[in-house]
Amino acid sequence: MTKRITDQTLLDRSIWPLSDRHGAAEADPRSLGSTLRAPKFPNTQVVVRDADSHHLNEESEENNKTLRDEIKLLRKDNELLRTSIAQKGSDTQPLRAEEYYARAFRELKADIEMWIARRAKPQGSLELSITAELGILEKLASFGDRGQWSADFLKADRQVFQSWYRSPRSRIQLGRHVLASILMDQVFVPFVFGLPPEVGNALAWVERDINARGFSLTLYDY
Amino acid sequence: MVHQSLGVGAISYVESHHPYSERVLIDKVVSIFTLLLPAISEEDLFKGIAKVVKKAVALKNNMMEEQALYDCYWIKGGQNFDPDKMDLAGHEGDGRIALCTFPGLARILLEQGKKVTVHVVKASIVLESTII
Numbered sequence: 001m002t003k004r005i006t007d008q009t010l011l012d013r014s015i016w017p018l019s020d021r022h023g024a025a026e027a028d029p030r031s032l033g034s035t036l037r038a039p040k041f042p043n044t045q046v047v048v049r050d051a052d053s054h055h056l057n058e059e060s061e062e063n064n065k066t067l068r069d070e071i072k073l074l075r076k077d078n079e080l081l082r083t084s085i086a087q088k089g090s091d092t093q094p095l096r097a098e099e100y101y102a103r104a105f106r107e108l109k110a111d112i113e114m115w116i117a118r119r120a121k122p123q124g125s126l127e128l129s130i131t132a133e134l135g136i137l138e139k140l141a142s143f144g145d146r147g148q149w150s151a152d153f154l155k156a157d158r159q160v161f162q163s164w165y166r167s168p169r170s171r172i173q174l175g176r177h178v179l180a181s182i183l184m185d186q187v188f189v190p191f192v193f194g195l196p197p198e199v200g201n202a203l204a205w206v207e208r209d210i211n212a213r214g215f216s217l218t219l220y221d222y
Numbered sequence: 223m224v225h226q227s228l229g230v231g232a233i234s235y236v237e238s239h240h241p242y243s244e245r246v247l248i249d250k251v252v253s254i255f256t257l258l259l260p261a262i263s264e265e266d267l268f269k270g271i272a273k274v275v276k277k278a279v280a281l282k283n284n285m286m287e288e289q290a291l292y293d294c295y296w297i298k299g300g301q302n303f304d305p306d307k308m309d310l311a312g313h314e315g316d317g318r319i320a321l322c323t324f325p326g327l328a329r330i331l332l333e334q335g336k337k338v339t340v341h342v343v344k345a346s347i348v349l350e351s352t353i354i
Contacts (some may be wrong), residue, residue: 095288098329098342104281105343109324111277115270119262132257139254146296150321153299173312173348175258176323179251179274181296184325186247187278188294192229192286194236194243194279203228210224211332 116175121168128165133158140178144185150177229286244279248272291330297322297345309344315351322347 128136141151154161164170187193191200191207236243251271256264285292297308301319311323326345331338 094290096284098290101281101285101288101292101327102342104277104284105327108274108277108281109343109346111274112324115274119259119266119270132260135257136254139250139257143250149298173321173323175255176311176346177321177348178254178258179271180322180324182247182251182254183275183278184294184296187275187282188325189296192232192236193282194240195232196240200232203232207225207228 112176112179116179117172120172120175125166125168126171128162133161133165136178140181143182144189146181146184146189150181225291226287226289233283233286244275248275251275291332292342293328293330293339294325295328295345296325297347303347303349307341307344308347310349310352311346312348312352315349317349317351319347320350320352 137151137155140147164174190197191204195203248268248271252264252267255262255267255271259267295307297319299319299321303310303319307326307328308319322345324346326341327343329340329342331340
């Protein structure tokens with residue numbers, strides 16, 4: 001017999017031991033016991049490992065659930081933030097364009113000009129009594145700083161006031177001046193119209209202070 | 223932002239605590255105009271002045287609710303004419319300012335911490351040489 005090893009020989013050799021062992025086991029069941037013995041008692045290590053893995057699974061499922069809930073919450077939060085940012089963005093836009101205020105201001109000026117002109121012109125040349133003159137100047141001064149300046153200016157030369165009042169053209173200008181100075185003192189200069197002056201002054205001061213220095217975070221350190 | 227928040231709060235305060243401010247002002251203005259224009263009926267004066275006061279208050283409130291800073295300015299008599307912030311209400315002339323017949327409207331801008339004034343509507347003035 002030659003030592004020539006064929007593919008069949010290799011195949012036979014590799015199979016042989018297994019088939020031999022298998023065959024032996026069939027022949028002697030006791031030999032099987034040594035390799036595949038059925039457990040008579042539970043393997044405690046395996047049981048503990050099973051319990052651990054069961055516990056771990058439960059824990060990770062719980063974690064997953066928590067994370068999923070958190071994601072839901074964050075998504076919801078994100079939406080709210082987006083809405084809030086969009087809202088803030090639109091809040092910073094001007095409510096009305098500059099042209100709106102310019103037009104409204106010019107309209108007010110035109111209303112006053114026309115109203116005074118229609119009522120002062122037809123009266124022709126007029127004389128102003130001393131009582132009326134003093135009454136006008138006193139009332140004018142009581143409206144505020146501009147009224148006071150105006151009263152002082154007109155009081156300085158009473159001839160000027162009288163002569164301006166006499167002519168319809170200058171009386172119209174005088175009437176416009178009086179009404180405009182009252183609106184300045186009572187409506188446009190105060191922080192907000194109708195607010196008690198001391199409150200308005202305090203708010204104007206607060207606004208100026210914040211604009212000049214910004215919000216003071218150190219306030220909370222005290 | 224600060225201006226707007228304080229303004230809106232203050233307007234709301236006036237509406238609930240001083241609802242008759244407009245009426246009080248109208249009555250005061252009518253009382254001075256009855257001396258200035260004695261031939262005009264009080265009813266006519268009230269109607270015209272009420273319209274102007276209401277319009278002015280509405281404009282002021284709108285400006286307070288705005289984020290941009292608007293400022294009305296007044297020209298004191300005796301100053302020299304400045305074409306950048308004044309318009310002649312009467313005829314051209316020279317000399318000092320006699321009367322301011324309507325305030326100016328300016329917009330205040332804060333650029334790099336500095337206050338910049340833009341004159342949106344110039345104040346109307348009458349010169350001494352043209353009024354007499």
